[in-house]
Amino acid sequence: MRNDPARIRLQIDLSQPPEIPEAGIARVNELLRSGWLHRYGETLGDASDVSLLEDDFANLVGVKYCVAANSCGSTLFLALICSGVTPGDKVLMNAFTLAPVPGAVAHAGAEHVLVEITPNLTIDFADLEQKALSTGAKVLLLSHMRGHSPDMNALMALTDRLGITVIEDCAHTMGAFWAGQPSGSFGKVGCFSVQAYKHVNGGEGGLLVTNDEDIAARAILYSGSYMLYGQHRRRPSDGVFARWKDVTPNYSMRMSNLVAAIVRPQLDILSERARIWNDRYDRLAAGLGRIARVGLPVRPQAEAYVQSSIQFTVHGLDEPAFRNFMEGCRSRGVFLKWFGHREATGYTSLSEHWRFLKSAHTPPQTNSILDRLCDMRIPLSLSVADCDSIASIIMEELAVVTANF
Ligand SMILES: *Cc1c(COP(=O)(O)O)cnc(C)c1O
Numbered sequence: 291m292r293n294d295p296a297r298i299r300l301q302i303d304l305s306q307p308p309e310i311p312e313a314g315i316a317r318v319n320e321l322l323r324s325g326w327l328h329r330y331g332e333t334l335g336d337a338s339d340v341s342l343l344e345d346d347f348a349n350l351v352g353v354k355y356c357v358a359a360n361s362c363g364s365t366l367f368l369a370l371i372c373s374g375v376t377p378g379d380k381v382l383m384n385a386f387t388l389a390p391v392p393g394a395v396a397h398a399g400a401e402h403v404l405v406e407i408t409p410n411l412t413i414d415f416a417d418l419e420q421k422a423l424s425t426g427a428k429v430l431l432l433s434h435m436r437g438h439s440p441d442m443n444a445l446m447a448l449t450d451r452l453g454i455t456v457i458e459d460c461a462h463t464m465g466a467f468w469a470g471q472p473s474g475s476f477g478k479v480g481c482f483s484v485q486a487y488k489h490v491n492g493g494e495g496g497l498l499v500t501n502d503e504d505i506a507a508r509a510i511l512y513s514g515s516y517m518l519y520g521q522h523r524r525r526p527s528d529g530v531f532a533r534w535k536d537v538t539p540n541y542s543m544r545m546s547n548l549v550a551a552i553v554r555p556q557l558d559i560l561s562e563r564a565r566i567w568n569d570r571y572d573r574l575a576a577g578l579g580r581i582a583r584v585g586l587p588v589r590p591q592a593e594a595y596v597q598s599s600i601q602f603t604v605h606g607l608d609e610p611a612f613r614n615f616m617e618g619c620r621s622r623g624v625f626l627k628w629f630g631h632r633e634a635t636g637y638t639s640l641s642e643h644w645r646f647l648k649s650a651h652t653p654p655q656t657n658s659i660l661d662r663l664c665d666m667r668i669p670l671s672l673s674v675a676d677c678d679s680i681a682s683i684i685m686e687e688l689a690v691v692t693a694n695f
């Protein structure tokens with residue numbers, strides 16, 4: 291069967307990033323010709339490309355303040371320290387996440403408390419409550435990992451009751467909603483990424499949103515505004531800066547005007563992209579859902595996701611068969627990632643790989659879920675026919691390994 295010439299092979303590259311609109315390319319050329327690449331200048335007003343992007347993005351998420359930075363990882367770090375996290379403090383985080391998240395906690399000098407996830411890939415509320423009570427941690431850094439959000443109203447009720455501040459990592463939920471409310475507007479702070487593989491492609495960059503005036507002023511100052519914070523459109527009043535401007539170090543985490551120039555026109559087409567991603571996701575999920583041994587997370591009605599990737603579990607294979615299945619798919623152009631990989635590879639890793647943590651183990655329930663969890667990117671260029679080919683390839687490769695099993 292492996293050598294059957296009729297076997298279809300996927301022709302497109304699943305890692306392809308979203309395209310840059312012509313308007314962004316034109317604006318970048320203007321900026322390059324003029325040389326005005328830094329967001330501040332002693333004679334400038336508040337209309338730099340970065341300041342305009344902050345204005346656009348605050349409107350999109352429906353919050354008062356937005357602060358741009360050089361990466362989402364930087365905004366996570368800023369969110370933690372501006373929320374009052376100091377070295378040695380404990381920070382709760384769901385154990386299904388990516389390396390920049392524990393990295394931000396380590397950057398803040400804090401200690402991680404890993405919380406279990408459910409089979410639907412969202413944070414386990416019972417374990418969250420138990421770990422919050424047993425450790426006394428007062429901050430939760432919640433990753434909406436791969437676009438999967440818990441019941442946000444129930445989460446906020448629980449964290450309010452426990453006196454926990456929530457910071458949302460929205461690297462995979464730009465443009466998503468829970469029960470009609472934008473992702474990133476539930477917690478005290480929301481952090482978004484414009485890195486090339488996320489929902490808008492700025493190469494590198496992050497956006498922090500909040501309604502809290504002290505957090506906003508501190509984030510602006512820490513990000514490296516010097517005393518030019520008046521050039522931010524979405525900023526708190528001067529009185530708030532007066533509380534912080536002389537006691538806040540400058541960490542130089544600014545965004546360049548070039549990044550803002552290519553991100554801004556992509557916000558206008560975010561909902562169009564979301565429609566394409568979700569259409570392909572739903573098609574893939576329908577195809578994969580028909581395959582024995584494949585399980586998909588249940589998506590609640592209240593969740594309006596933007597699914598630029600798909601996650602599914604494959605049950606009942608031992609490890610060699612599972613590896614052969616992954617290899618078979620790869621040989622036909624379907625590049626699956628595996629969260630359960632015992633060595634850290636590519637972009638995926640288990641918490642036990644983060645040896646800089648005090649206790650670097652994956653909690654048991656999360657470990658058994660990630661052990662058979664596959665992950666595939668959905669590029670915008672994926673056609674409906676490609677989705678059907680992928681489902682067929684996965685079904686056939688699974689049949690090959692189960693026949694040999
Ligand atoms: C990409 C990513 C980040 C970090 O974003 P950068 O902009 O690359 O720093 C954080 N959390 C998750 C879940 C991510 O996927």
